[in-house]
Amino acid sequence: MTDPLYMLADVGGTNTRVALSHGGTVLPDTIRRYRNRDFANLAPVLRQFRTDQGGPSPEGACVCVAGPVANGVGELTNLDWSIDATRLAEATGATTCAILNDLQAQGHAIGRLSDDACQVVMETPEGAQGARLVIGVGTGFNAAPVHDTAGGRFVPPCEAGHANLPINSEAELRLCNFVSTAHGFPAVEDVLSGRGLEQVYRWLSHEAGSSDEFLAAEIMARIDSDPRARAAVQQFIRMMGTVAGNLALIHLPLGGVYLVGGVARAMAPYMSEMGFAEAFRSKGRFSGFMGNFGVSLVVDDYAALTGCASYLSEQKALTG
Template sequence: MADPLLLVADVGGTNTRVAMARGAIVQTDSIRRYTNRDFLNLAPVLRRYREEHGGPAPDGACVAVAGPVGDGRAELTNLDWSIDTARLLEATGAPRGAILNDLQAQGHALGHLDGSDLQEVIAAPEVQLVSRLVIGVGTGFNAAPVHETPRGRFVPPCEAGHANLPIRTEAELRLCNFVSTAHGFPAVEDVLSGRGLTQVYRWLSSEAGSSEEHSAAEIMARVASDPRAEAAVRLFVRMLGTVAGNLALIHLPLGGVYLVGGVARAMGPHLGPMGFASAFRDKGRFAGFMSNFPVRLVLDDFAALTGCAAHLCEPSTQPQKDVQV
């Protein structure tokens, strides 16, 4: 029997990528990118793709969204969009559909990625068939554990980006107070995200009595020439190490921690020299225990699409999100 033809989509805060897959293999020449601000919701994006791509209706459809998912419905965290299974099926013509949180999709992609798409950040022995953890840093921040069960892979949804930032120093307390002014709450993604890096730079400027600010892309481009940009990236990397270490202790991912997302990839060259590993392991008497967790950076920008396809090919681990018609 031929592998099923699947329509998959990765819905971020800024762009949506849509593609076709045969089984768990995404057809890279079918990938299309759409700017979210050009559409009122996700369903018109999917209909546009079907019109442009043509071909037979897919055997299944799965979308990964940057926001909470429950009872077959998703609300995007950083965009006024929503999608439910009924609208997904109507927009794609598929008889079967699934909606995942974007980090759930990244979790389902593990094991289906090429080794060249993984960059080692912290070396450690990888234990097979135990929990893993994906941590996403991009427009927002999130994390999700990945569990192998007798019924198949289970990747529960999570909204880790809205937990409190860790505070260990007077300077970190001042940073938390600075980033909390907009919402009255210093969340992890207020620092560990694209806009968070901008916030860190603004905070460092304010500490120096300046109002200078730059976009995240500009800050990354200025690291070698602007001491404040270098300091902002170093603080970001160390905070990422601290938060990732906290999450590792919570979930015990002996199968590995996987960093994903555009901002995580941009930080890749700086993770080693700017202290990610030392911050990750800085857990007092548990510092030695932290050496049990390998950490890898996922370089594949389309991993969430692969995860959507893989999920539809796996034994269902979340039947409430799958509908047969």
Template sequence: MTEPCFLVADVGGTNTRVALTAGRQVLTETIRKYRNRDFANLAPVLRQYRMDQGGATPDGACVCVAGPVANGVGELTNLDWSIDGARLAEATGATRCAILNDLQAQGHAIGYLPEDACETVIGAPTPGGARLVIGIGTGFNAAPVHDTPGGRFVPPCEAGHANLPIRTDAELRLCTFVSTAHGFPAVEDVLSGRGLEQVYRWLSHEAGSSEEYLAAEIMARIDTDPRAEAAVRQFIQMMGTVAGNLSLIHLPLGGVYLVGGVARAMAPYLHRMDFADAFRDKGRFAGFMANFPVSLVIDDFAALTGCASFLAEQAE
């Protein structure tokens, strides 16, 4: 039996990746990346892809967006774009369409990725059960993953807009600093690409300086700039704290999965800068935290697999 052809897209705050699939298998030779700033909305991106790629009309289309999805409409948090089923169908020609939050798509990908798609951050027994995907990139979000008799259930959430946790006087000062922009210190104000830039600016402010750099520049300066190293260390400590908090909320005994470009950029420093200690620092529940293994998804196209998996499951 021939696998169905799906058109899938991962719409981030900066770029959109589009591909064709054979069932759950992403056809890597069809992956194309488009800069969002070159388009007025998502529909023109998808029409451009069909022109660039050519070929038959897909059997189904699924896009995931970096923002909330409600009543069949996806709204990007960091970009003035939206998409609904009717516009998705018109742009792709597909009769079966779906719109997911980007972390929902990552959740639907777990279990269908290649064996080498993940790296271990914290090892532990994996008896099964719920899993948790945490995304750190242009923004921050998380999604629990539940396999049920009725199929996989990945409920959406907007975890990046919850309050930043505060454990120390320094973190209180950081929260006060980042809250000046929006009047509210959210997780995403620190745990994101622009968040790392905020942390560096805060450390400069603490030192009576106005020096600042872009996130990529900060990462490049870790070995030569003590402030860059301190910014990354603060970032990773907060990353561990928030991931630990979310793990206690969702109890992902099947594992925590870190995804996103910023999470991958932090990979070489997670052990050196004590991510695991921050993750487990939960007082009398510190020992209990050993129940949650943590992995890093290094497959940059996992969300595309998730979109395909969602469509494939709906067809089964």
């Protein structure tokens, strides 16, 4: 029996990636990327993909969005787009439709990616198993636990990026006050995101009595020539370690923590030297316990598409 044809979409704050799969296997040659600013909403993107790709209508369609999903409706946090099952079916021609949060899709991909899709950040203890945790750092920030149960994989939706930033020093208190001026609340995403890195650099400039500022990509490019850029990246990485460690204690992912997202990948070369592991494990009398959690970086930029395909395949297997 031929695996069913699925249509998949990973909707980020800037771009949307669309592809086809046969069952849980994404077809690499079908992956296309569309700039969100060129479209009024997601439905026209999906219709454009069908025009570009051609071929029969898919049996199932699954999209994941960078924002909350409630009552079958996905809303993007950083873009005025929404999608529901009815519009998804109309745009794709699929009879089975699903809408996931982007971190839910990443969670469904874990363990179903190629061997070279992950890089070790902190070693996982030998024989470790149990729940896992996916943490996304990109245009925004989010996290989602991953539980394998007798009834299939369960990845609940979360909005962890909108929790309060942790404060461990007077300097971090000043950072929190600086980033909270926009809307009166210092959220994790205000620092741990692409725009967050820009905020950290602006804060360091403000501390030095300067008004210098740069885009996130420019800050990363200046890391070897600009001490302030290096300091911004170090502050970012240590905050990322602290928040990831907090989330590990909340969810107890003994099966491993997985970092995903473009900003997390950009930070990878500097995590070791700039104290990610130390900040992750700095939990007072629980610091030793933190050694139970391994941390990996997902380097597959299309992992969410694999997660969407895996979700549809699992639902089909469960429902017959």
